[in-house]
Amino acid sequence: MAQTPAYEVVVVVGGPAGLTTALYATRLGHRTALVNREGGRYESISFVHNLVGVSEETSGRDVTELAIDQLEEYGADYYCDDVRAVEEVERDRAAATEFENESDDTQFRVNAENVALRADRVVLATGFTDVPPRVRDLRRFTGRGLHYCVHCDAYTLGDEPVFVLGHDDHAAEVAMLLLNFTDEVDLLLNDEDPAWSDDVAAQVEAHPVAVVEDRVDHAFAAEDSDHSTGDDAPWLGGLEFADGHTREYGGGFAVYGREYNNDLAAELGCDLRDDGAVAVDEDRETSVPGVYAVGDLTHGENQTPIAIGDGAYAGIALHKDLRQFPVAPDELDRVPDLRVPAMPDDLRARLWRVRAADEHAGMTPRE
Numbered sequence: 001m002a003q004t005p006a007y008e009v010v011v012v013v014g015g016p017a018g019l020t021t022a023l024y025a026t027r028l029g030h031r032t033a034l035v036n037r038e039g040g041r042y043e044s045i046s047f048v049h050n051l052v053g054v055s056e057e058t059s060g061r062d063v064t065e066l067a068i069d070q071l072e073e074y075g076a077d078y079y080c081d082d083v084r085a086v087e088e089v090e091r092d093r094a095a096a097t098e099f100e101n102e103s104d105d106t107q108f109r110v111n112a113e114n115v116a117l118r119a120d121r122v123v124l125a126t127g128f129t130d131v132p133p134r135v136r137d138l139r140r141f142t143g144r145g146l147h148y149c150v151h152c153d154a155y156t157l158g159d160e161p162v163f164v165l166g167h168d169d170h171a172a173e174v175a176m177l178l179l180n181f182t183d184e185v186d187l188l189l190n191d192e193d194p195a196w197s198d199d200v201a202a203q204v205e206a207h208p209v210a211v212v213e214d215r216v217d218h219a220f221a222a223e224d225s226d227h228s229t230g231d232d233a234p235w236l237g238g239l240e241f242a243d244g245h246t247r248e249y250g251g252g253f254a255v256y257g258r259e260y261n262n263d264l265a266a267e268l269g270c271d272l273r274d275d276g277a278v279a280v281d282e283d284r285e286t287s288v289p290g291v292y293a294v295g296d297l298t299h300g301e302n303q304t305p306i307a308i309g310d311g312a313y314a315g316i317a318l319h320k321d322l323r324q325f326p327v328a329p330d331e332l333d334r335v336p337d338l339r340v341p342a343m344p345d346d347l348r349a350r351l352w353r354v355r356a357a358d359e360h361a362g363m364t365p366r367e
């Protein structure tokens with residue numbers, strides 16, 4: 001029977017937070033694996049915005065593929081698989097490696113559809129799922145006129161007529177925010193009663209936002225569009241309402257909330273916040289020792305740079321947690337038994353290879 005592969009760090013799902021965590025953990029000398037189900041929310045993004053040094057033509061898939069290449073270059077293992085469960089298990093002393101943190105009795109078993117892994121530490125980066133709009137044919141324009149993040153995409157819709165689909169406080173707030181970019185904003189209730197507070201109702205009435213109560217029947221594509229995705233996919237042209245009249249829009253936002261993909265965390269016993277996000281401390285560790293959570297799963301900010309920052313924090317915290325040196329003052333008797341350097345030989349070999357490539361290119365070491 002084949003032995004279950006063992007890692008110090010296993011990251012579950014590879015959006016920008018998970019990818020960054022895995023990158024830091026690997027470069028800091030820890031045996032690391034990333035298990036990622038292809039086709040996730042981040043990979044569906046047509047254009048990545050607000051990421052310094054990355055062009056506006058870069059897609060979420062582009063960023064993901066480059067990051068996976070980086071991980072494998074530094075020595076991480078990548079599994080294209082779907083994790084079904086993570087469970088705490090007793091450490092298998094017989095199968096322990098010299099690089100495992102054997103001071104803990106507990107390990108984790110990560111069970112994916114096609115592979116099972118052992119891990120000293122697990123990082124959950126499973127994100128959230130947008131509640132879809134209740135309009136026929138609209139979802140096919142996601143990233144091509146239908147958006148979910150006003151901080152990312154309001155810039156691209158400026159000076160055009162835009163819509164907000166929703167009927168609560170947050171939808172009203174998004175509609176009013178869009179007035180910073182355009183003077184034509186429709187707040188579409190889609191045959192729902194407003195659920196906003198009295199204060200928000202007063203705000204909406206005072207702002208030049210058109211509140212449209214009619215039911216939206218379906219979305220239609222633009223006949224001619226200046227927005228090119230590079231793949232000939234159609235761009236949203238507008239919406240047709242139940243009574244047959246149409247409105248053309250440059251784009252808009254669906255604001256029906258989000259559902260956190262917290263099943264794995266909940267099954268492990270991690271504390272959740274009232275909205276379903278996973279609660280973490282400043283190191284991005286959950287209430288279950290050894291289980292970390294990063295990115296949108298913990299806050300839903302929906303921002304690539306924030307997710308990357310979460311991954312960096314978690315990667316550094318994992319290193320401080322797992323590293324062998326320096327040895328604590330009350331454990332100095334362990335020093336003669338520890339290997340120096342503590343980094344595994346194959347990861348050190350890659351370190352030398354990357355350094356040699358930099359020197360050949362006349363470059364200095366960089367982060």
